[in-house]
Amino acid sequence: MSRSANEFHLKPLHKAHYMNNMAEIEIPKGNSPTETAARWLGKGDLRPTRQRVALAELLIGDGRHRHVTAESLYEAAREGGVSVSLATVYNTLRAFCEVGLMQEVTVNGTRSYFDTNTHEHPHFYWEDDGVLSDAPAERLHIIGLPPAPEGAEVASVDVVIRLRRR
Template identity: 70%
Template structure:
């Protein structure tokens, strides 16, 4: 039992160290709330897609009480710092992706879930010319999926 507790404490410490390093790399002050949320986002070293609501629930389940407003504000700060990217689906539902490299996404309509799509299988041969006075900042590709019957 004690070995399990030590492993859990060690695991938590490692997650928090990763989170603090991630924040420091973007020159963000590691407040308690930021470290708690960053730990849930990148503490295990894996990329993930979350909504503000799912991150809020995960923080609550992890014993880190933060308000939903704090989660939204923190996610905005992480986006502004370039740590995560926002992917908007349906013009209203936002997902936040810890993988900031350009890549396409699958949106699983039946589950309301966003996952990475294989970038090496996507080919865009030509984009329309941007209107005068504008330049293309980025191209977001979200491929909608539905389960087949």
């Protein structure tokens, strides 16, 4: 028996997705996960297609921020009874990033995670199990950067702190 997306949205996609989520939540509150998802999509001026709403419900339907990979979101969607292809999940996550609803965090130049918290903040990456979580920003102090090359400016600085268990 498959669960509906509405039933599934409350289950964490991974146990660490709720760790360190202390940032301000700018996820609009709706009367239901579907309404919350539709409002969130509206912030990005995205048309609320059936698949976008279903994926948005999994991402932010309960008002919490998450870090996901396309594969983990695809698996959660399939487990929740959402009919969607992996290519559609990738395209949807990229569309969410393009309109500023999410940000992409690349680890080791090969693995992409997608974060619903779009404020600038550092991340912990657990090498042992491939989990990305928010790191407390208040303890990170960058006192200087090398100058940008002639004709360029620094667009952003991404901080990913890699961890492994002892």
